[in-house]
Amino acid sequence: MLLKISNLNAGYGKVPVLHECTLEVNEHETVTVIGPNGAGKSTLLKTITGLVKAMSGQIVFQDEEIATLSTDQIIRKGIAFVPEGGRPFPNMTVLDNLRMGAFTKRENLKNGVIDELFALFPVLKKRSNQYARTLSGGERQMLAIARGLISRPKLLMLDEPSLGLAPKLVDEIYEKIRMLKESGLTVLLIEQNTSYALELADRGYVLENGHIIMTGACAELSSSDHIRKAYLGI
Secondary structure, three states, X not given: OOEEEEEEEEEEOOEEEEEEEEEEEOOOOXXXXXXXXXXXXXXXXXXXXXXXXXXXXXXXXXXXXXXOOOHHHHHHOOEEEEOOOOOOOOOOEHHHHHHHHXXXXXXXXXXXXXXXXXXXXXXXHHOXXXXXXXXXXXXXXXXXXXXXXOOOOOEEXXXXXXXXXXXXXXXXXXXXXXXXXXXXXXXXXXXXXXXXXXXXXXXXXXXXXXXXXXXXXXXXXXXXXXXXHHOOOO
């Protein structure tokens, strides 16, 4: 078990958003959390990374409780978080954005990791000296994922990687995520694009109003009447 969340309650100030959430991610597994806008999906990832503090419950990563650690400490444990919209530094070049991603593991820059990422994302090599603000939406998302990967994380968490992208670009982004999955990387994927998420992931959780209401293999969730009607429009 790489990540185990038990009875997690979290929110903003005194306002709870997540209620008694329990979730597990095994090593080399891709897990998705789907749900409507405002369900608490992004809050879940922010709580795992310490950006939002847990009110109660446990977050255990590699058999270590991390809920009380700082975000910096959590990242150093091997968790990478790619936020909604990617958010690269707009006035820095592609290459400098990647270097910034290695702030916790500078030694990786000497171990060929940038060449590995350029092989995975050839367009970033072509754009390496361009400012991030000049990239297309799909290129910015690829840059954000690459920046997350540069620390060679044990767990990559993606928040809405398809957000705002044209269908062709969504296909391209998901092909890259599929390649990461096939390489053995553990991925926790938050996504509103339910069909893409359920097709890619091994298992899924359904989060509604801060509560996990369903869980199971993605093939099972895809055939659920609730999922088909509420999320797949079938």
